[in-house]
Amino acid sequence: MIHFKPSINLWHDFKSNQKAGLWLFLGSRRSLQIVRPSIMQLIIWGILGGLVNTLFSWLSSESGIREFNPQGLISYSLWPFIALIVGIFLSQRIDNPRIMLVPALLWLVLDTNIALLQSLIQYLGLIDVLPYALYDFMPTLFLVLFVWQSLAVVWVFARELKWPWWERGLIMLATLVTLIVWQMSVTSQPIWKVEKELPTFSEEAFYAQSKVLNKALESIQFGEFTQSHWYFLGIAGASYQDVFMSEVERIHEQFDTRFGTFGRSAVLINNPMTRNVIPIASETSIEMMLNRMGQQMNRESDVLFLYMTSHGLPNHFEMENAPLSLRQVDPKWLREALDKSGIRWRVIVISACYSGSFIPALQDDNTLIITASAADRTSFGCSNEAEYTYFGKAFFDQAMREQNSIQAAFSQAKKTVTKWENAQGFEPSEPQWSLGKNMEIMLPQLEQRLFPKINTPPPVELELSTR
Incomplete structure (x- = not known):
């Protein structure tokens, strides 16, 4: 049985959830011991996650006139919504109503921190201070981070609730496949899009x-x-x-x-x-x-x-x-x-x-x-x-x-x-x-x-x- 500590105040709960997200990144069940779920915390972290992912999308878009793409924001919101559904299912399965918000909240906390890290890496790439060898690995690194933030939620819950090994493996595999397929399919729907213009050669230049x-x-x-x-x-x-x-x-x-x-x-x-x-x-x-x-x-x-x-x-x-x-x-x-x-x-x-x-x-x-x-x-x-x-x-x-x-x-x-x-x-x-x-x-x-012939230096x- 998972027991959650009572809420104290908005700021204290925010800091506690931030720590829970960091423990979740390490795949530790300690994240479930310190998380403080509430509707207000879910809303706050949902807004922060949307803003940071919007920033990352803006930095990732090519130079040019960027256009805000509402469809991209809707695509991003899909995963916390799925996590919320999973929380509802778990709350009924183990008869613990407070667990209903936890998967979505933990996912949003970890996603916000990962998106902030990705934004920093993307910015360093834009100002050309990253080692060139890293550029080839950045797409793979970003994909691994995105997949892990969802697998980590499944992993800590599976261990805490002591699911059978076959159920744990099946859910992890299904989550992994779904995440990869979804991530590959939504690349055409970023939050910020740049409409690429076909190159032209003007009549005057010709x-x-x-x-x-x-x-x-x-x-x-x-x-x-x-x-x-x-x-x-x-x-x-x-x-x-x-x-x-x-x-x-x-x-x-x-x-x-x-x-x-x-x-x-x-x-x-x-x-x-x-x-x-x-x-x-x-x-x-x-x-x-x-x-x-x-x-x-x-x-x-x-x-x-x-x-x-x-x-x-x-x-x-x-x-x-x-x-x-x-x-x-x-x-x-x-x-x-x-x-x-x-x-x-x-x-x-x-x-x-x-x-x-x-x-x-x-x-x-x-x-x-x-x-x-x-x-x-x-x-x-x-x-x-x-x-x-x-x-x-x-x-x-x-x-x-x-x-x-x-x-x-x-x-x-x-x-x-x-x-x-x-x-x-x-x-x-x-x-x-x-x-x-x-x-x-x-x-x-x-x-x-x-x-010029001036003070020729030594050979x-x-x-x-x-x-």
Whole structure:
């Protein structure tokens, strides 16, 4: 027989029920010894549970205009209602009227605390402070927590009332199956919904693209024959995160103002905000821009700095600009495009996950290749709110402003990125460096044009893979 202590006052009962919920999370029968059921407590915890679950749904909804969905709130209310029915059944079975409210009350208390925990985790994910490895497990973690809060109620009652093992197992299994099926079926009915809009490509942007691409091609100038010049091409591959656009634009400005590439630079960007004014990034536009730069460059003395930033997979640099269907850039295609352009001296920097997989195909004697990650590692920092990726900020925004050689800048950036990743608990991305033997000799001469001649720092020791 379960005996409940009498109610004292609203606040005391509230604290006691909060403690009961925490014991319930541990599957302890102590929750039944300290819970204080009443209609008022059921109403209070019902309101709190609805508010916290509404908060979690709001945080979980994608960015955009959220719409309140009453059906989602009704779906949430279904489970405490079922728990109330179970309480009515138990009160008649064991002839204890006070037990009628207990299953619903305990469920609401535990659900409120779990939803509050989920809201905190969701918020930390939104501000990009969670380890990236956790994101893959979050849906499973949330499902386990939701299922356990109901199983815990069944578990403590089954133990306290000493149900037969077969009855206990049958009820637990039925509850488990029902919970999983229900949870999977109501994902389309959150309390806050965001109506997804299909991506569009405006008529104005469609007709503007040929003009802005031709203008960008025509803006590439000849360099003076007696001098070495740097040419810069920046590529932002994925349109659905603004960080790639922001990063390329900032680095482009840095090269034009500090490194003297004005009139010999261009950017190709996939982003809805730039479609009317900047050429989109595609295999076609990349090839055309490389060919144009190759025509304007002095083959013997000028050098191309190619920067590419996006998401990636092994041997795959993502090109996305929905609703357009773009071919993805792979190492073989990029090498062929560079060779066809006739550009001899090349500095290629690729910031993407698994970007180290591009190195074998791009290596030659006249090329320096820098990647943000090894061939089997991911890179980090591509949240939509950021201005740079981790590697982009460490290399361009910091090291390239402080050092006077690309080698020193890479060494500093690699240490900085590793420090940031260790602080976040991420698996190190291991940025890569590959220097061709001819470029190793030529690079100091080319850097005289790139960097001002001021207090050159001592050489930095660096393990190089040289070809």
